[in-house]
Amino acid sequence: DAMVIQNPRYQVTQFGKPVTLSCSQTLNHNVMYWYQQKSSQAPKLLFHYYDKDFNNEADTPDNFQSRRPNTSFCFLDIRSPGLGDAAMYLCATSSPRTGTYEQYFGPGTRLTVT
Amino acid sequence: AQSVSQHNHHVILSEAASLELGCNYSYGGTVNLFWYVQYPGQHLQLLLKYFSGDPLVKGIKGFEAEFIKSKFSFNLRKPSVQWSDTAEYFCAVYGGATNKLIFGTGTLLAVQP
Numbered sequence: 001d002a003m004v005i006q007n008p009r010y011q012v013t014q015f016g017k018p019v020t021l022s023c024s025q026t027l028n029h030n031v032m033y034w035y036q037q038k039s040s041q042a043p044k045l046l047f048h049y050y051d052k053d054f055n056n057e058a059d060t061p062d063n064f065q066s067r068r069p070n071t072s073f074c075f076l077d078i079r080s081p082g083l084g085d086a087a088m089y090l091c092a093t094s095s096p097r098t099g100t101y102e103q104y105f106g107p108g109t110r111l112t113v114t
Numbered sequence: 115a116q117s118v119s120q121h122n123h124h125v126i127l128s129e130a131a132s133l134e135l136g137c138n139y140s141y142g143g144t145v146n147l148f149w150y151v152q153y154p155g156q157h158l159q160l161l162l163k164y165f166s167g168d169p170l171v172k173g174i175k176g177f178e179a180e181f182i183k184s185k186f187s188f189n190l191r192k193p194s195v196q197w198s199d200t201a202e203y204f205c206a207v208y209g210g211a212t213n214k215l216i217f218g219t220g221t222l223l224a225v226q227p
Binding site for chain 1: 158218
């Protein structure tokens with residue numbers, strides 16, 4: 001089944017220790033998104049790639065970076081995680097070019113910062 | 115700027131009760147509208163969507179939503195809820211210029227058996 005896969009599902013890191021979360025998709029969608037979701041809140045968009053073009057949200061901290069080496073993979077790097085970065089991180093894809101405007105979400109990675 | 119408002123933050127219903135969750139958006143152009151559901155411990159899933167055509171759209175699990183352009187609304191309904199509908203529900207609007215979904219703040223629905 002075509003899908004969005006996120007690894008790991010649970011990640012524990014220490015305060016200030018860099019961490020990378022990964023996302024892959026088999027949908028061949030050209031847009032990939034990273035969201036941060038805290039408990040009982042709406043997902044907050046961090047950035048997205050439209051093809052290779054990176055689009056950062058104005059309020060995304062510099063601590064958060066992303067890489068998209070190819071269509072299928074996208075990474076979220078948190079350079080120096082703080083306690084406030086503990087959250088669920090969601091990857092999503094869409095393909096507006098082919099009329100697929102809805103976003104398909106992965107299961108998320110729950111990040112704990114100790 | 116686009117925005118989405120969900121008026122009910124927390125709804126508690128008994129099984130078999132009818133459900134209506136409000137959603138209003140602000141965007142002047144053509145919109146694509148969505149309702150997503152997030153069951154406890156699970157990821158966001160698409161419940162239903164509206165792009166064009168019949169303003170009454172039917173989704174999975176007996177849910178439906180009605181797009182009323184004059185009211186900028188896209189309310190979610192279900193005639194008879196079940197305990198398994200306990201989840202958080204997010205309304206979202208996609209405006210083409212930004213390639214982004216704008217989410218509402220979500221409504222937490224608890225259905226009591």
